[in-house]
Amino acid sequence: MLPIGRQFFRKLQSVLIALLIVCVLSLFYFNETTTTHWSRFHEHMMAKLPDYLPNSFRGTHFNITGNMSASVLVPSDDRSLPDVIDQSKENFREWFDNRTDVEPYVNENSDHPVVKDFIITNSGLCGDSSVDILIYFHSSWKNTERRRLLRETWASKSVFQNISIKTIFILGKPPDEKSQFAIDLENVVHRDIIQGDFIDSFKNLTLKSAMAIHWINSYCLQARYIIKADDDIFVNIFKIVEDFIPLLSYRNHTVLCHFHRAGASTIVRNPKSKWYIPLNVFEGEDHFPQFCSGYVAIFTGDLIPLLYESSFRAPVIPVDDVYMFGLLPYEQQFMEFIDIRQNLTLNKNLGLKQYGGSEPLTYVGANAWDIGNMEKFWALTLNKLTPWGKRRAAISVLRDNMGPRSL
Numbered sequence: 228m229l230p231i232g233r234q235f236f237r238k239l240q241s242v243l244i245a246l247l248i249v250c251v252l253s254l255f256y257f258n259e260t261t262t263t264h265w266s267r268f269h270e271h272m273m274a275k276l277p278d279y280l281p282n283s284f285r286g287t288h289f290n291i292t293g294n295m296s297a298s299v300l301v302p303s304d305d306r307s308l309p310d311v312i313d314q315s316k317e318n319f320r321e322w323f324d325n326r327t328d329v330e331p332y333v334n335e336n337s338d339h340p341v342v343k344d345f346i347i348t349n350s351g352l353c354g355d356s357s358v359d360i361l362i363y364f365h366s367s368w369k370n371t372e373r374r375r376l377l378r379e380t381w382a383s384k385s386v387f388q389n390i391s392i393k394t395i396f397i398l399g400k401p402p403d404e405k406s407q408f409a410i411d412l413e414n415v416v417h418r419d420i421i422q423g424d425f426i427d428s429f430k431n432l433t434l435k436s437a438m439a440i441h442w443i444n445s446y447c448l449q450a451r452y453i454i455k456a457d458d459d460i461f462v463n464i465f466k467i468v469e470d471f472i473p474l475l476s477y478r479n480h481t482v483l484c485h486f487h488r489a490g491a492s493t494i495v496r497n498p499k500s501k502w503y504i505p506l507n508v509f510e511g512e513d514h515f516p517q518f519c520s521g522y523v524a525i526f527t528g529d530l531i532p533l534l535y536e537s538s539f540r541a542p543v544i545p546v547d548d549v550y551m552f553g554l555l556p557y558e559q560q561f562m563e564f565i566d567i568r569q570n571l572t573l574n575k576n577l578g579l580k581q582y583g584g585s586e587p588l589t590y591v592g593a594n595a596w597d598i599g600n601m602e603k604f605w606a607l608t609l610n611k612l613t614p615w616g617k618r619r620a621a622i623s624v625l626r627d628n629m630g631p632r633s634l
């Protein structure tokens with residue numbers, strides 16, 4: 228009787244919270260001023276390149292010219308996943324506990340050039356507790372539903388026994404106070420929003436990267452591994468921990484991602500393009516240095532202070548993936564890349580086909596943009612847990628959430 232009672236209470240709690248949210252939302256969705264806010268927001272989205280940076284930060288303090296293809300850390304252009312080292316997965320705690328502590332970067336001489344005020348900080352979210360994996364999302368203020376799904380599926384902080392996970396969402400500022408109120412309410416319930424005081428727009432995505440680095444450096448540097456993802460991406464968190472964390476466990480300053488080698492991507496110099504890069508950034512170059520696609524990247528926490536130090540000098544460019552994984556590590560080449568593009572897909576059909584089929588899973592990240600796909604991926608994942616995953620998963624929690632009854 229006890230589990231049923233607990234389950235019932237949880238459901239009741241969810242229903243009450245949902246009712247409260249519906250009441251608040253209906254207060255302003257039926258308010259006709261919303262349309263004007265929307266069109267104003269649209270104008271911001273279409274606005275020109277951000278000009279909030281003083282000229283002194285547009286590249287003059289940062290060595291961004293030079294030999295773009297030089298890379299001491301990357302052994303060859305044609306990299307594939309190295310063999311998983313043979314170690315007992317029974318000792319999985321060592322993947323986390325063996326990591327050494329990381330010192331924050333502290334700059335006493337200047338304020339950060341781009342990270343200004345936080346509207347919501349949640350500075351105590353990690354506190355003194357140990358954090359094995361920190362998952363952070365660049366999420367638009369509008370994507371309440373996507374955040375709800377993520378909290379209930381792969382980015383839930385309670386999918387594992389004995390592996391502590393924290394999840395945060397990096398937001399900018401919505402165009403009106405009523406939307407801000409909805410975000411405040413969402414944060415009261417979940418306490419997982421980090422919000423910066425800048426307009427939440429595509430061109431301002433880079434500010435989210437800078438803010439996330441600053442926040443982690445200040446408040447959650449104990450995180451051993453970090454997963455950065457977009458809010459419409461499905462990640463098989465069980466497979467990440469079982470097959471990919473071991474690769475990072477004996478390395479420092481390393482990222483697993485969809486890697487782009489130096490010289491492979493053209494720099495857009497047309498000011499009308501949304502990918503426009505000013506002439507004085509990567510001056511004289513036609514192609515980007517090496518970088519990662521940012522839809523999902525898994526990296527060691529020791530990269531954070533290095534990225535943060537660099538962010539005081541680097542110019543802000545509107546392509547946030549290049550900023551985070553190309554520009555910031557560029558000058559001092561401190562980042563080591565492992566290309567896992569074969570294990571990621573942005574083709575939703577390929578991803579769902581594999582998860583619905585009977586072949587072994589090779590994808591760990593997939594596009595779940597379409598309505599209903601996040602839930603589908605999650606249910607299929609729970610049905611395909613490996614023996615290791617089954618023993619480590621917090622089965623009772625998963626059963627209460629969205630999992631299949633067969634668990």
Ligand SMILES: *[C@@H]1O[C@H](CO)[C@@H](O)[C@H](O)[C@H]1NC(C)=O
Binds near residue numbers: 558
């Ligand atoms: C930038 O490059 C110049 C010339 O190569 C060098 O003298 C200077 O030390 C570099 N600055 C940094 C911060 O590495």
Ligand SMILES: *[C@@H]1O[C@H](CO)[C@@H](O)[C@H](O)[C@H]1NC(C)=O
Binds near residue numbers: 296
């Ligand atoms: C750039 O650096 C790489 C590796 O050090 C070297 O092989 C290559 O010749 C350099 N290219 C130029 C144009 O200096």
Ligand SMILES: *[C@@H]1O[C@H](CO)[C@@H](O)[C@H](O)[C@H]1NC(C)=O
Binds near residue numbers: 314321476477
């Ligand atoms: C963790 O550290 C211990 C003690 O140094 C060592 O014996 C063990 O092999 C390490 N485990 C992993 C997974 O690296």
Ligand SMILES: *[C@@H]1O[C@H](CO)[C@@H](O)[C@H](O)[C@H]1NC(C)=O
Binds near residue numbers: 388389618619
């Ligand atoms: C979790 O950790 C506790 C204490 O370290 C241990 O007793 C327990 O067996 C662990 N559970 C699993 C599933 O590893």
Ligand SMILES: *[C@@H]1O[C@H](CO)[C@@H](O)[C@H](O)[C@H]1NC(C)=O
Binds near residue numbers: 425426
């Ligand atoms: C980015 O945010 C800043 C600060 O809120 C704002 O002034 C600027 O217009 C935004 N840029 C874009 C392109 O939305």
Ligand SMILES: *[C@@H]1O[C@H](CO)[C@@H](O)[C@H](O)[C@H]1NC(C)=O
Binds near residue numbers: 327
């Ligand atoms: C990683 O960094 C730690 C702490 O600085 C060091 O003890 C360890 O040897 C490094 N490991 C590798 C593979 O470089």
Ligand SMILES: *[C@@H]1O[C@H](CO)[C@@H](O)[C@H](O)[C@H]1NC(C)=O
Binds near residue numbers: 308470569570
């Ligand atoms: C990653 O993808 C490759 C190619 O599909 C596959 O051979 C490999 O087993 C995958 N890795 C994991 C850990 O699933």
